Amino acid sequence: DGGITQSPKYLFRKEGQNVTLSCEQNLNHDAMYWYRQDPGQGLRLIYYSQIVNDFQKGDIAEGYSVSREKKESFPLTVTSAQKNPTAFYLCASTPRDRLNQPQHFGDGTRLSIL
Amino acid sequence: AQSVTQPDIHITVSEGASLELRCNYSYGATPYLFWYVQSPGQGLQLLLKYFSGDTLVQGIKGFEAEFKRSQSSFNLRKPSVHWSDAAEYFCAVVNSGGYQKVTFGTGTKLQVIP
Numbered sequence: 285d286g287g288i289t290q291s292p293k294y295l296f297r298k299e300g301q302n303v304t305l306s307c308e309q310n311l312n313h314d315a316m317y318w319y320r321q322d323p324g325q326g327l328r329l330i331y332y333s334q335i336v337n338d339f340q341k342g343d344i345a346e347g348y349s350v351s352r353e354k355k356e357s358f359p360l361t362v363t364s365a366q367k368n369p370t371a372f373y374l375c376a377s378t379p380r381d382r383l384n385q386p387q388h389f390g391d392g393t394r395l396s397i398l
Numbered sequence: 399a400q401s402v403t404q405p406d407i408h409i410t411v412s413e414g415a416s417l418e419l420r421c422n423y424s425y426g427a428t429p430y431l432f433w434y435v436q437s438p439g440q441g442l443q444l445l446l447k448y449f450s451g452d453t454l455v456q457g458i459k460g461f462e463a464e465f466k467r468s469q470s471s472f473n474l475r476k477p478s479v480h481w482s483d484a485a486e487y488f489c490a491v492v493n494s495g496g497y498q499k500v501t502f503g504t505g506t507k508l509q510v511i512p
Contacts, residue, residue, distance in 0.1 A: 288441070290441075293439075315498065317500075324407070324504055324505075325504060326402075326488065326502040326503055326504040326505055327442075327488070327500075327502040329499070329500070332498075374441055374442070376441075376442075378498060382498065384430060384447075384449050384492075385498065386432055386444045386447055387442075387444075387498075387500065388444075389434075389441030389442045389443070390441050391439070391440050391441045392439070392440065392441055394439070
C-alpha cells in the first residue's frame with residue numbers, strides 16, 4: 285500500500301545539534317509539506333514544496349531547512365537556531381498543489397531536547 | 399486572512415450518544431473545508447471534505463458535516479458515538495493564495511465514556 289513514511293518516530297536533540305527528520309512517500313505525489321504540532325495550537329506550516337528542486341517557506345520556517353532532490357523525499361533539518369524544537373512534526377503530501385486535494389499525512393516524528 | 403475556530407477544546411460524550419463538533423471559519427470566498435481525525439501519536443486522517451454542491455457531506459466512519467454559509471460553520475456530527483471515536487478532531491480551510499495553504503483549527507479532543 286502507498287503512503288508516507290516518517291522516521292524516526294522519536295528523536296532527541298542535544299544543545300547545538302542539527303537533526304534531520306525523514307519523510308518518504310510512494311504515492312507519486314508532487315506536493316509535500318512539513319508541519320509542526322504543539323498542544324492546543326493545531327498544525328503550523330514550516331515548509332512546502334510543489335515540485336522537485338523547489339520549496340517555499342511557510343509560516344514558521346526560522347530555524348528549519350529542507351531539500352527536495354527527489355520527488356519521493358522531503359527531509360526536514362531542525363537546526364541549532366531553532367531554540368524551541370520540542371514538538372510533533374508531521375509530513376504531508378498531495379497529488380498536485382490544488383485546493384481540492386486533501387493532504388495525506390505520515391505518522392509523525394516526536395522531537396525532544398536532551 | 400483565513401482562520402478556523404474550534405471553540406471546544408475538549409468534549410466528553412457517552413458511548414451511543416450523538417456528537418456535534420463545532421467549526422467556524424473566516425474566509426472571503428467559498429471555502430474548501432476538511433475535517434481530519436488524529437489518534438494519539440499518529441498522523442491525521444481525512445474524515446470528509448466540502449468543496450461545493452450539497453451542503454451536507456458524508457464521510458468515513460459514519461461522520462457527516464453540514465456547511466452553513468450564513469453561519470460560517472462546518473460542524474461535524476455523528477448520530478451514535480463508539481469508543482473507538484475517541485481522538486482529536488481538526489477542522490481545516492484551504493485558501494486560494496497561489497499554493498494550497500491549509501489553516502487548521504486548534505482541535506477538539508473527544509473523550510468517550512462507557
